[in-house]
Amino acid sequence: MLDTAEAPVVNRGATTPVISAKSLDLTFQTNDGPVHALSGIDLDIGKGEFVSFIGPSGCGKTTFLRCIAALEAPTGGTLTVNGMTPDEARRARAYGYVFQAAGLYPWRTIEKNIALPLEIMGYSRAEQDARIARVLDLVELSNFGKKYPWQLSGGMQQRASIARALAFDADILLMDEPFGALDEIVRDHLNEQLLELWARTEKTIGFVTHSIPEAVYLSTKIVVMSPRPGRITDIIESPLPKKRPLDIRDTPEFLQIAHRVREGLRAGHAYDD
Amino acid sequence: MRSLFPILAVLAALVAFWYAAVAPMNIRGALDVAERSGTEVVPAESRARFEQSIWRLMVNNPEHIALGYSLDRPRLPTPVQVGSELWKTTGEMALNGRPMSKRSLIYHGWITLQSTLWGFALGTVLGMAGAIAIVYSRVVNMSLMPWAIISQTVPIVALAPMIIVLSSQVGIEGRTVPKAIISAYLCYFPVLVGMVKGLRSPGAAQLDLLKTYSASGLQAFLKLRLPASMPYLFTSLKIGIAAALVGTIVGELPTGAISGLGARILIGDQFGTPLAIWAALFAAAILAGVLVTLLDLMQRITLRRMGMQA
Numbered sequence: 001m002l003d004t005a006e007a008p009v010v011n012r013g014a015t016t017p018v019i020s021a022k023s024l025d026l027t028f029q030t031n032d033g034p035v036h037a038l039s040g041i042d043l044d045i046g047k048g049e050f051v052s053f054i055g056p057s058g059c060g061k062t063t064f065l066r067c068i069a070a071l072e073a074p075t076g077g078t079l080t081v082n083g084m085t086p087d088e089a090r091r092a093r094a095y096g097y098v099f100q101a102a103g104l105y106p107w108r109t110i111e112k113n114i115a116l117p118l119e120i121m122g123y124s125r126a127e128q129d130a131r132i133a134r135v136l137d138l139v140e141l142s143n144f145g146k147k148y149p150w151q152l153s154g155g156m157q158q159r160a161s162i163a164r165a166l167a168f169d170a171d172i173l174l175m176d177e178p179f180g181a182l183d184e185i186v187r188d189h190l191n192e193q194l195l196e197l198w199a200r201t202e203k204t205i206g207f208v209t210h211s212i213p214e215a216v217y218l219s220t221k222i223v224v225m226s227p228r229p230g231r232i233t234d235i236i237e238s239p240l241p242k243k244r245p246l247d248i249r250d251t252p253e254f255l256q257i258a259h260r261v262r263e264g265l266r267a268g269h270a271y272d273d
Numbered sequence: 274m275r276s277l278f279p280i281l282a283v284l285a286a287l288v289a290f291w292y293a294a295v296a297p298m299n300i301r302g303a304l305d306v307a308e309r310s311g312t313e314v315v316p317a318e319s320r321a322r323f324e325q326s327i328w329r330l331m332v333n334n335p336e337h338i339a340l341g342y343s344l345d346r347p348r349l350p351t352p353v354q355v356g357s358e359l360w361k362t363t364g365e366m367a368l369n370g371r372p373m374s375k376r377s378l379i380y381h382g383w384i385t386l387q388s389t390l391w392g393f394a395l396g397t398v399l400g401m402a403g404a405i406a407i408v409y410s411r412v413v414n415m416s417l418m419p420w421a422i423i424s425q426t427v428p429i430v431a432l433a434p435m436i437i438v439l440s441s442q443v444g445i446e447g448r449t450v451p452k453a454i455i456s457a458y459l460c461y462f463p464v465l466v467g468m469v470k471g472l473r474s475p476g477a478a479q480l481d482l483l484k485t486y487s488a489s490g491l492q493a494f495l496k497l498r499l500p501a502s503m504p505y506l507f508t509s510l511k512i513g514i515a516a517a518l519v520g521t522i523v524g525e526l527p528t529g530a531i532s533g534l535g536a537r538i539l540i541g542d543q544f545g546t547p548l549a550i551w552a553a554l555f556a557a558a559i560l561a562g563v564l565v566t567l568l569d570l571m572q573r574i575t576l577r578r579m580g581m582q583a
Contacts, residue, residue, distance in 0.1 A: 071481055
């Protein structure tokens with residue numbers, strides 16, 4: 001049902017960038033003087049792309065994601081989302097945001113947690129129920145709607161928070177280290193699931209991570225960043241096919257990209273401290 | 274049930290200590306009574322006894338120690354004496370069909386309870402309103418909070434008579450309202466502090482999430498801040514209701530009130546009937562215990578319905 005509904009939109013928008021940053025700057029004024037969180041960021045993200053941002057702490061990857069979500073205001077350059085300012089895009093419900101902590105409300109069931117954005121945006125009860133059922137199915141939590149967050153494992157909680165971000169029809173999904181706090185095995189599983197979900201929904205995904213294998217495995221485009229000032233050192237278009245089983249990570253192509261990411265991180269003097 | 278044994282053990286220790294304390298506390302009274310009834314005591318004169326320590330009197334008059342446990346007007350009554358006085362002024366009067374007699378602690382307890390509940394309601398509303406203002410306004414945060422703290426450093430005993438006098442000046446009749454104001458004065462503070470903490474408990478990520486939904490301030494309050502503050506609220510309410518009861522009793526003490534548990538305590542003091550004081554004291558403690566337990570029950574039910582592990 002979902003695939004047929006969204007397919008035409010994808011075809012139409014394939015050429016123009018959904019997110020476009022031109023010499024974007026962001027400087028925080030702190031007591032220790034100005035901090036250049038972002039400096040001269042130029043980046044276009046096309047419709048349906050899966051873009052990972054990778055780099056050490058302080059490289060501005062999260063800050064850039066927050067700029068897209070209008071949670072931070074850039075101090076220079078331009079940034080458009082769907083041709084609008086980030087603030088307008090937010091009001092047009094252009095994106096769902098997934099934080100590192102699942103951040104589910106402990107006093108709401110999983111269903112009710114997913115209903116939260118729908119309630120705020122004023123969907124009818126019937127519409128809410130239909131959407132909740134659909135996104136629960138997408139993240140394979142259909143039997144857990146009536147459970148409270150503390151009754152779910154960490155990985156399931158994070159899936160529920162992804163379902164919450166998918167519940168309203170944002171075509172951009174911004175994910176800030178969503179699997180950072182989970183163990184490797186759960187993370188592998190969720191990475192597979194996320195790729196599947198991305199293929200089914202054709203969303204544009206911005207994904208912040210610390211992990212090179214995760215970035216290479218998931219992305220169509222890998223943005224390597226480095227700190228002081230936060231800037232882009234390399235943009236890698238992945239030649240990997242869209243369909244990716246987990247063991248693709250042992251192929252020479254995969255290792256080659258991973259190597260280039262590592263080189264990019266090193267070139268930015270990422271580990272000089 | 275496993276917690277029953279430790280509770281009973283502590284209770285038994287307290288009662289044992291209490292009984293042990295009765296003997297030295299009442300030895301002078303016991304010797305006075307014994308002297309009046311014509312038995313021999315050492316030393317024989319009341320004035321001479323006054324010079325001696327209670328420990329020496331006990332050593333010199335071991336046969337009169339037991340008398341201290343059955344005095345009419347003991348310095349320290351035994352638990353049984355307090356219990357029977359409490360029963361005489363509550364259960365027995367209720368059985369005789371006079372539960373609301375002017376000598377019944379049920380009547381006085383009811384007077385005190387009314388003011389306590391009014392004060393609790395008023396204090397809770399004020400505390401919550403203040404907390405919301407503090408959380409949402411920087412200016413109020415900087416200006417109101419110091420005054421709230423200062424307000425609690427003023428001794429309520431000094432303030433109570435003034436509140437009574439001033440409220441009668443503006444034409445408020447009876448004592449229920451001024452007593453409620455005094456009790457609200459003590460009760461609003463824990464509610465204010467607890468609610469400020471509770472309303473501020475959601476983290477930055479939670480507030481950012483609502484921002485990405487473009488949620489309004491009212492939505493953020495109703496859907497996030499208020500439910501998140503519930504565990505804090507109930508903790509504050511439990512402290513608040515105990516404070517409200519203390520406030521009411523203090524409001525009844527120095528203000529010439531003739532009804533209410535506080536008035537019973539004061540009258541018992543003035544007429545030298547310690548049993549009445551102790552009975553009123555225990556009635557107040559039992560009342561506080563019941564009120565706090567009721568709130569605790571409400572907390573459990575509410576939090577369970579909210580799906581939180583209480």
